[in-house]
Amino acid sequence: MLVFAVETSCDETSVCIMDSSKRIYSHIIFSQEIHKIHGGVVPELASRAHLEILQKITTQAFKDARKSFDDIDVFAATCGPGLIGPLLIGSTFAKSLAIGADKPFVPINHIESHVLSTTFNNKLEYPHLCLLLTGGHTEMYLLDSQHKMSLIGETLDDALGETFDKVGKLLGLNYPGGPEVEKKALNGNEKAFDLPTPLLNVKNLDFSFSGLKTAVSKIVKDNDLSNDLIANLSASFQLCISKILLKKIQNAQKKLESEFRKIKSLSVVGGVSNNKYITNKIKELFKNTSVKVFFPTKEMRNDNAAMIAWNCVNKNIKSSKNLSFKPNPRLTI
Numbered sequence: 001m002l003v004f005a006v007e008t009s010c011d012e013t014s015v016c017i018m019d020s021s022k023r024i025y026s027h028i029i030f031s032q033e034i035h036k037i038h039g040g041v042v043p044e045l046a047s048r049a050h051l052e053i054l055q056k057i058t059t060q061a062f063k064d065a066r067k068s069f070d071d072i073d074v075f076a077a078t079c080g081p082g083l084i085g086p087l088l089i090g091s092t093f094a095k096s097l098a099i100g101a102d103k104p105f106v107p108i109n110h111i112e113s114h115v116l117s118t119t120f121n122n123k124l125e126y127p128h129l130c131l132l133l134t135g136g137h138t139e140m141y142l143l144d145s146q147h148k149m150s151l152i153g154e155t156l157d158d159a160l161g162e163t164f165d166k167v168g169k170l171l172g173l174n175y176p177g178g179p180e181v182e183k184k185a186l187n188g189n190e191k192a193f194d195l196p197t198p199l200l201n202v203k204n205l206d207f208s209f210s211g212l213k214t215a216v217s218k219i220v221k222d223n224d225l226s227n228d229l230i231a232n233l234s235a236s237f238q239l240c241i242s243k244i245l246l247k248k249i250q251n252a253q254k255k256l257e258s259e260f261r262k263i264k265s266l267s268v269v270g271g272v273s274n275n276k277y278i279t280n281k282i283k284e285l286f287k288n289t290s291v292k293v294f295f296p297t298k299e300m301r302n303d304n305a306a307m308i309a310w311n312c313v314n315k316n317i318k319s320s321k322n323l324s325f326k327p328n329p330r331l332t333i
């Protein structure tokens with residue numbers, strides 16, 4: 001089965017041609033630069049940029065893959081959650097190609113695709129705990145199998161990627177702030193600032209990051225934004241985030257153990273899983289334990305169409321057309 005997949009839920013325009021034996025014939029990710037000058041994603045500009053680039057990268061993807069539309073068995077696209085304009089553009093584009101080629105269209109859930117991204121390069125062991133850390137979502141899922149996942153914790157306010165981006169903006173760094181904060185933190189003293197750790201001592205599995213962002217903003221207001229301050233604040237922020245994540249993982253482990261469901265593996269997925277400081281802390285936590293820790297391949301960490309194609313491959317849907325499926329900005333699993 002050969003799949004053509006489209007991802008346009010936010011500010012990455014991406015297409016992928018993949019077959020059911022995991023062979024990637026082509027995969028293109030176009031990161032929209034236009035948002036950098038605004039310090040965040042502007043939905044209307046994202047929609048326009050998707051519209052401008054989608055056809056070009058699709059032509060390129062078919063050329064790279066040496067395939068034609070007739071070779072494709074299934075057309076897939078992200079149908080939520082995400083920004084409605086971008087979702088409409090990507091899904092309508094893929095639906096139109098499906099109609100033209102008289103092949104099925106499969107609507108794909110973006111979050112489910114992030115959660116399943118590590119199954120592309122690993123054999124997960126269940127029960128499995130997945131920490132989903134993106135720009136729009138911060139959630140914890142328990143998986144009993146690839147097809148059975150339940151939400152067990154989530155952020156009550158900002159997502160972690162969004163918090164990194166906001167802190168980056170406060171420190172005068174480029175958008176997206178996540179990778180920039182990570183770089184600056186390398187030269188900083190993580191003990192320089194004692195930042196708050198909201199919900200740390202609450203036994204539940206939910207997160208809250210908005211207070212942390214406010215604390216950073218207060219320090220920035222009260223001090224000169226020197227290179228030392230940027231480095232120290234970035235490092236202290238990352239230490240604080242890692243404390244919160246490790247504690248919530250341990251809370252989840254304890255809760256599940258009390259229900260006789262000891263986790264056998266854990267994954268961290270989404271854009272924030274690029275952060276080496278955070279992933280090393282999580283790896284350390286499970287060093288010398290039987291719990292295996294997994295991360296997506298580099299090309300499946302940020303938004304990408306390969307994870308959409310892979311999710312579609314696993315659904316193994318060949319007949320249904322789903323053309324009436326409406327993109328939903330708040331689509332849940």
Ligand code: KG4
Binds near residue numbers: 010164177
């Ligand atoms: O998964 P993703 O590409 O998009 C969404 O589905 O939202 O995640 C994007 C987020 C951005 O907020 C970005 O700052 C963050 O991932 N990110 C990072 C790093 N690389 C990307 N956050 C912290 N450290 C990084 N190295």
Ligand code: ZN
Binds near residue numbers: 110134302
């Ligand atoms: Zn995403």
